[in-house]
Amino acid sequence: xxxxxxxxxKGISKxxxxxxxxxxxxxxxxxxxxxxxxxxxxxxxxxxxxxxYGFYKADAGEIFIRGQRTQIPDSQAAIxxxxxxxxxxxxxxxxxxxxxxxxxxxxxxxxxxxxxAKARTQLKNLAExxxxxxxxxxxxxxxxxxYQQRVEILKALYRQADILILDExxxxxxxxxxxxxxxxxxxxxxxxxxIILITHKLREIMEITDTVSVxxxxxxxxxxxxxxxxxxxxxxLMVGRKVLLRVDKKPAQPxxxxxxxxxxxxxxxxxxERVKGISLEVRAGEILGIAGVAGNGQSELLEVLGGYxxxxxxxxxxxxxxxxxxxxxxxxxRRRRGIAHVPEDRQKExxxxxxxxWENTAFGYxxxxxxxxxxxxxxxxxxxxxxxxxxxxxxxxxxxxxxxxKNFSGGNQQKIVLAREIERNPDLLLIGQPTRGVDxxxxxxxxxxxxxxxxxxxxxxxxxxxxxxxxxxSDRIAVMFDGHIMGERLPSETNExxxxxxxxxxxxxxx
Amino acid sequence: MDKMPAWADVLLVPLVSLIxxxxxxxxxxxxxxxxxxxxxxxxxxxxxxxxxGWGYTLYYATNFIFTGLAVAVAFxxxxxxxxxxxxxxxxxxxxALVCLALPWPHWTLALPAxxxxxxxxxxxxxxxxxxxxxxxxxxxxxxxxxxxxxxxALIIYLLNNGLKPVGQMESSTAKFPEGAHLPTLHDMLAVxxxxxxxAPPVNISLFLALAACYGVWLLLWRTPLGFEIxxxxxxxxxxxxxxxxxxxxxMIVMLISGGLAGLMAINTVMGExxxxxxxxxxxxxxxGIAVALMGRSHPLGIILAGLLFGFLVQGGAELAFWTSIxxxxxxxxxxxxxxxxxxxxxxxxxxxxxxxxxRRLAQAGRAENTPRTPGNSxxxxxxxx
Numbered sequence: 001x002x003x004x005x006x007x008x009x010k011g012i013s014k015x016x017x018x019x020x021x022x023x024x025x026x027x028x029x030x031x032x033x034x035x036x037x038x039x040x041x042x043x044x045x046x047x048x049x050x051x052x053y054g055f056y057k058a059d060a061g062e063i064f065i066r067g068q069r070t071q072i073p074d075s076q077a078a079i080x081x082x083x084x085x086x087x088x089x090x091x092x093x094x095x096x097x098x099x100x101x102x103x104x105x106x107x108x109x110x111x112x113x114x115x116x117a118k119a120r121t122q123l124k125n126l127a128e129x130x131x132x133x134x135x136x137x138x139x140x141x142x143x144x145x146x147y148q149q150r151v152e153i154l155k156a157l158y159r160q161a162d163i164l165i166l167d168e169x170x171x172x173x174x175x176x177x178x179x180x181x182x183x184x185x186x187x188x189x190x191x192x193x194x195i196i197l198i199t200h201k202l203r204e205i206m207e208i209t210d211t212v213s214v215x216x217x218x219x220x221x222x223x224x225x226x227x228x229x230x231x232x233x234x235x236x237l238m239v240g241r242k243v244l245l246r247v248d249k250k251p252a253q254p255x256x257x258x259x260x261x262x263x264x265x266x267x268x269x270x271x272x273e274r275v276k277g278i279s280l281e282v283r284a285g286e287i288l289g290i291a292g293v294a295g296n297g298q299s300e301l302l303e304v305l306g307g308y309x310x311x312x313x314x315x316x317x318x319x320x321x322x323x324x325x326x327x328x329x330x331x332x333x334r335r336r337r338g339i340a341h342v343p344e345d346r347q348k349e350x351x352x353x354x355x356x357x358w359e360n361t362a363f364g365y366x367x368x369x370x371x372x373x374x375x376x377x378x379x380x381x382x383x384x385x386x387x388x389x390x391x392x393x394x395x396x397x398x399x400x401x402x403x404x405x406k407n408f409s410g411g412n413q414q415k416i417v418l419a420r421e422i423e424r425n426p427d428l429l430l431i432g433q434p435t436r437g438v439d440x441x442x443x444x445x446x447x448x449x450x451x452x453x454x455x456x457x458x459x460x461x462x463x464x465x466x467x468x469x470x471x472x473x474s475d476r477i478a479v480m481f482d483g484h485i486m487g488e489r490l491p492s493e494t495n496e497x498x499x500x501x502x503x504x505x506x507x508x509x510x511x
Numbered sequence: 512m513d514k515m516p517a518w519a520d521v522l523l524v525p526l527v528s529l530i531x532x533x534x535x536x537x538x539x540x541x542x543x544x545x546x547x548x549x550x551x552x553x554x555x556x557x558x559x560x561x562x563x564g565w566g567y568t569l570y571y572a573t574n575f576i577f578t579g580l581a582v583a584v585a586f587x588x589x590x591x592x593x594x595x596x597x598x599x600x601x602x603x604x605x606x607a608l609v610c611l612a613l614p615w616p617h618w619t620l621a622l623p624a625x626x627x628x629x630x631x632x633x634x635x636x637x638x639x640x641x642x643x644x645x646x647x648x649x650x651x652x653x654x655x656x657x658x659x660x661x662x663x664a665l666i667i668y669l670l671n672n673g674l675k676p677v678g679q680m681e682s683s684t685a686k687f688p689e690g691a692h693l694p695t696l697h698d699m700l701a702v703x704x705x706x707x708x709x710a711p712p713v714n715i716s717l718f719l720a721l722a723a724c725y726g727v728w729l730l731l732w733r734t735p736l737g738f739e740i741x742x743x744x745x746x747x748x749x750x751x752x753x754x755x756x757x758x759x760x761x762m763i764v765m766l767i768s769g770g771l772a773g774l775m776a777i778n779t780v781m782g783e784x785x786x787x788x789x790x791x792x793x794x795x796x797x798x799g800i801a802v803a804l805m806g807r808s809h810p811l812g813i814i815l816a817g818l819l820f821g822f823l824v825q826g827g828a829e830l831a832f833w834t835s836i837x838x839x840x841x842x843x844x845x846x847x848x849x850x851x852x853x854x855x856x857x858x859x860x861x862x863x864x865x866x867x868x869x870r871r872l873a874q875a876g877r878a879e880n881t882p883r884t885p886g887n888s889x890x891x892x893x894x895x896x
Contacts, residue, residue, distance in 0.1 A: 017868060308751040331754025341752070349752040352745045359738070364753040366738045377733045 004067040006031040006163055006194040007052070012061030014047055019407070021047040023218040025061070029163075029211075034185060034195045036205040036226070039215030040238055040439030042409035045198045048215070049165050053085045054078045065163075084156025088168045090148050092140045098151050099123065099136040102158050119158065126157050130187050146177035153184065164188065165196045170204060182208050200439070202231040214238055239441040249451045252475040255284035257319075258428050258459035259305075264313035266300040274300040275311065276483035282428065282459040287450065289474025289491075290463045293503055297483040298463045299344055302432050305461070306341040307334035318427060331364060340421035342414075344432030344463065350417040351405045358387040358401035361420050390419040395445065411442025418446060422453055429453060432463045447473060467496055481505040515867040521812060525805055525852055528859045529819070532851040536844040545836055557829020558822045564829070566696060566711025570783070571795075572814075572821030573713065576720040577775035578799025579817055580727050581768045583808040587731055588764040589744035594640060594655025595772040596796030597662030598633040602773025603780040604666060605632025607674070607684050607787035610780075615690035622693065625781050626719070626774065633773015634766040636662060641765030645758040651765070659796070667789055674787065683788040693782045716778035720817075723771060724810035730767075740764055772796060804853035816852075823848060 005028040014022040021044045029035045039045050050056045052063065054072040063070050065081045072078050078085070092101050099119055107115045120136055127133050134143075134150050143151070149169060156164055166185075170178040185195055185208060197209060205212050206226060213223040214237040222237050236242055259282040266275035275297040282288045290298050303309035310325045317337045323329045334341070343349040351360050362372045362383045372383050387401040394415045396408070405413055414434065421429065434450065435443045450473060454460055464470050470477055471491055479486045479502035486502040501507075537547035558568045578595045585592035592598075609628035615621035640654035670682040679685075693714045700707040731737035743750040743760045750757065779791050798820055805819070806812030827841035851859070 015868060015871075018871065306752065307754060330756065331752055333754070335754070343752055345748070348746060348748045350749070352742050352749050354745050355742070362738070363742065363749070366735050366753075368735050373735060377729075378735055378738060380733070 003031060005029055005064070006066060007196075008064040008067075009048075009052070010062045010064070012048065012051060012058045012063075014044075014051060014056060014058050016047075020218050022051070022058070025215075025218075025220045027213055027220060027223065029194060029196060031066075031194050032189060032192045033210040034189055034197055034208055036209035036212040037196060037198045037215060038200060038202070038205050038212055038234060038238060040200060040409070040411070040441065042411075042439070043215040043238070044218040045215055046167060049085070049167060049196070049198060052078065053083060053165065079159050079161070082161055083163045083165065084153075084159060084161025086149065086152040086156060086164065086166045086169060088171055090152050092148060092151060094141040095139060097137050097139050098134050098143075098154075101140060101151055102136075102155050106159055122158060123154065126154060130157070130184065130191065132157075132184060144177070146173055146180060149173070149181065150184070162192070163194045163196070165198070167198045168200070169197070170199070170201065178204075202234055205234065206231060216240060235440055239439070241441075247447045247451065247472040249473075250455070252286045252454065253457075254286040254475070255457060257281050257283050258317065259461065260314075260316040260319075261305075262314045262316075264301070264304065264311055264315065266297070266304050266309060266311040268300060268309075274483055275304070277313070278480070278483070278485045280478055280485065282461050284427075284459050285454055285457045286475040287454050287460040287462055287473055289470040289477045290461070290480055291467060291470045291477055291499055291503060292465070292480035294465050296480045298480050299432070301480075302341070302344065302430050302461075302463055305334070305339065305430050306343065307331045307339075332367065335364065335424070338427035340424050340426035340429050342417050342421050342429065342431040342434060344436070346410075346413055346417050351413055353406040354404055356402050356404055357391070357396075357408070357416055358384045360405050360416055361387040361390060361401070363420070365420070365424065390423060391416075393423075394419040394449075409439065410437035411439040411446075414438050414446060415442065418449060422449060426458065428459045428461065430461050430463075433466075434462070434464065435466065435469060467499060470499075471496070479503055515864055519863060519867065521807065521809075524856070524860050524863055525816075527863065528805075528851040528856065529848065531859065532844075532847040535847050535851075539840065539843060539847075540836065543836070543840065545834060550830055550834060550836060553830045553833050554822075554826030557833070558826035561708065562706070563708035563710055564825060566708050566713045567825040567828075568818070568821040569696070569717055570711055570713040570778070570821070571824045572817040573717045573720045573778045574775050574795040575798055575802045575817035575820045576724065576813055577778070578772055578795050579802030579806060579813040580720075580723055580799075580810065581770075581772035581796075582799045582803035583806065583810075583813055584727060584731070584740075584771065585764055585768040586803060586808045587737075587744045588740045588760055589747075590644075590761065590764060590768075591652050592637065592655055592765065592768045592772075593652055593800065594637060594658050594769070594796070595799045596792050596794070597655070597659035598636045598769040598772035599775040599792045599796050600659075600662040600666055601636040602629040602633035603776035603787050603791045604669065605629045605773060606776040606780045607687075610687040610691040611684060614688050617690050618693050621691040622715070622777070622781075625691070625777055629773040629776045629780075630770035631773070633776075634770040637765040637769025637772070638762070641762050641769075644765075645761040663790075666787075670787070670789055681788075683784075684786045686786045687781065691781065692785060693777075695782075712783035714778065714782035716782045719774070719777060721814070723774065724814055727771075728810045736763070772799070798849075801849040801853050804856070819848075820845075 007029040009025060009027045012022050012025040025048060037045050047056065051058045052072065054074045054077050057073065063072060070081050072081065093104065096104070099116055102123065103115045103119045109115065123136050132150055132154055134147055134154065140148060140151065153164070169181060173181060188195060197204070199205060209226045211223060212226050212229065212234065214221045214234060216238055262279045263277045264275055265273065265277050267273045278301070280288065292298055300309060304311040304324065305315065307330045310329065312324065315322045315324060317339065322337065347353055352363060362378070366372055366378060372379055384401050388399065391399040391401065396412050396415045405416065408416065431450065434446050438446065450460060462470070462473060474491055477489045477491060477494065477499065479499055481503060482505060486505060486507055489499065540547040540550050558564045578599060581595050581598070582592055605628035606625045609625045610621060636658060640651050640658055643649040643654050644651045670684070674684045675682055676685045693716065696713045696717065697707045697709045699715065731741060739755045740760055742753065743755050743757065747757060775795060776791065780787050784791065802813055802816040802820055806816040823845050827845065830836055831838045831841055
């Protein structure tokens with residue numbers, strides 16, 4: 001450890017309003033290593049990296065790059081200091097080629113041609129050196145997500161970065177794409193690059209990092225060698241208490257069918273058929289899990305069931321057919337039928353981020369004649385009171401109904417949505433990506449709530465891209481690929497490999 | 512909870528913007544060789560120094576409150592209604608038709624009817640762009656601004672072809688019947704013995720405007736419809752999830768917005784001119800945008816901003832009357848206020864926010880050094896383990 005650290009942060013603090021996102025953080029990253037930063041959503045990981053990349057200015061603290069004290073007022077300075085960043089959401093121009101994206105912002109001279117030629121040769125060298133093969137003339141929109149990420153990495157390397165920061169890089173990748181990414185990262189480490197990997201997934205930390213720092217509530221709680229720790233120990237450091245990583249549940253006791261879907265077809269606004277004639281059934285007291293890589297029609301399935309997308313086919317709720325296109329097809333009429341919906345994107349759909357928590361508790365159930373209305377007006381006092389009670393029952397922190405939704409962490413936001421939907425006592429709960437962007441401590445709680453609802457004899461349709469979640473929660477698993485259901489499995493009689501094949505659209509029909 | 516206390520958001524930021532606008536205006540006045548302090552004195556004396564000045568200030572403020580509310584309601588649904596000018600013009604037509612339709616025996620009968628007429632015509636004028644937006648996706652900013660010009664042309668045509676009494680030179684309608692004349696503030700205050708200048712046209716519409724403010728507040732923050740309007744304005748996907756129909760919200764909001772703009776005609780057409788003349792709106796529709804921006808789309812803020820712009824219009828008129836400062840410069844001063852309070856809002860807001868953040872951090876720092884209270888220690892581990 002006698003070498004000069006590639007990056008050293010000393011006493012970094014940053015506050016956003018009353019939220020102390022980073023509190024006196026010090027960290028030292030050795031060159032040629034992969035350093036993981038793990039923590040729950042809202043722990044301050046991204047803020048810290050944004051400070052390092054010049055997006056935010058720290059309120060206090062110092063940054064040393066290779067032993068030199070460095071000021072990073074903007075991302076230009078970060079690039080000049082040899083820092084490259086790969087964002088969770090790529091910053092690529094979709095209809096430009098790979099080459100054009102790589103020189104974007106790093107063109108030299110008024111004419112493009114010399115820059116492009118130079119980039120082409122350099123790109124070839126980089127590709128050979130790091131085994132990062134991408135067709136330089138392919139347009140970004142034609143590339144898979146995994147390849148787009150490579151372009152982001154190449155962009156950083158082209159700018160001579162020798163410190164790479166990756167923010168939740170596997171969030172959008174399939175399991176095999178994630179493996180490929182880790183191989184690339186390993187290769188970069190061999191070539192002496194320093195890598196900072198920000199993630200909330202324990203498995204990734206264990207798999208690839210040399211050292212890991214744990215953040216909790218804006219503070220750096222520990223930095224340990226990965227070889228000397230365990231997932232359980234890291235989880236405990238992240239949450240501040242022991243965490244159950246498995247879901248405890250009794251066998252299901254399925255009752256009468258609640259939801260019956262037959263030959264459902266959905267065409268999206270662009271005229272593309274996203275759901276291609278699927279049939280399924282969910283019974284009272286069971287959880288049907290829909291597995292699949294994102295974008296294979298699961299979202300559209302939820303939207304039709306939730307009443308804000310039209311479709312053809314028949315859907316029966318407790319034996320009665322539901323209107324799929326007419327006047328009776330909207331969120332309100334679905335709620336009246338006993339369908340509650342925790343949408344996939346809680347920040348865009350499930351919540352109004354600028355509204356107070358209490359307003360969000362009424363959201364969707366705000367109509368006249370409901371529990372929250374008093375004559376022509378809304379009974380705001382009753383809503384606030386009810387919200388307070390829900391927050392206590394669902395352990396929402398901070399338990400303040402007057403705080404805007406955007407001021408809660410992802411897990412607590414999800415608890416607000418969940419409390420609203422579950423406590424309506426629905427016959428059927430639609431729940432999409434229940435723990436996306438949710439901290440480990442809250443995942444445990446949310447899973448328990450879902451299982452408890454099932455045990456009360458409710459039907460639950462779960463859509464998730466997290467295979468672990470599907471495997472541990474579902475009583476039956478259906479796999480969607482390209483708008484079709486490829487097959488159904490019992491969790492006890494399947495494994496990740498089997499499901500993975502179905503997710504890729506491969507069935508053993510011949511066998 | 513947010514970046515700074517509410518009072519700073521609502522009062523301090525506009526105040527600082529205003530001071531900046533005033534400083535710049537002072538420099539402009541200095542530049543043409545006049546004394547800015549003297550100019551300010553003329554404005555204050557002219558607008559607020561007498562009940563005569565107050566009367567005009569309040570009269571203008573009434574207009575701006577109506578048009579400001581119109582813009583604000585649409586803002587809450589994330590729509591930019593620039594058509595206040597045209598909607599108020601049509602509102603004038605509605606008011607005039609109602610007032611001329613019957614030999615009204617008393618204003619208490621004429622006023623409710625005129626309110627319906629003005630609101631209905633204003634709403635109808637907003638309904639067409641609203642429908643085009645909701646069903647055809649034609650952008651409301653473009654269509655409402657085009658409808659302003661159609662409204663101007665329509666009124667000129669109607670005034671000269673049908674509405675103008677035979678033999679009259681001026682292109683205006685006949686004077687409204689005596690029973691359609693609204694009581695002025697002078698009349699009303701005389702009842703309780705308070706003297707008020709007889710000259711200014713401020714009238715009972717002022718109280719109608721204040722009632723409209725209360726109504727808008729009630730609608731937006733106390734009714735399920737207002738909840739849907741605000742939710743739709745913040746997030747359309749969330750609105751869809753909750754079962755809020757975009758078409759319904761766009762139509763209803765624009766009808767309310769147009770109706771409020773149309774109500775402005777009660778003040779100008781019925782209260783002041785007592786007949787419909789050409790260009791009865793006089794830019795109040797556009798100033799309403801600045802009023803809504805400055806008032807942060809809240810009825811209380813709109814009352815304050817409406818008063819400020821009433822002051823600027825009346826004070827500016829006095830300034831032009833008493834000094835050699837040309838009226839064009841008065842427009843420049845008004846524009847500076849709009850620029851600073853509306854367009855450059857963030858320029859002032861961000862440094863003020865930073866000051867508050869630093870102060871709170873310093874306080875938090877002090878709190879850190881004191882012994883920890885149970886309140887800010889980490890939560891205890893659960894007993895369930």
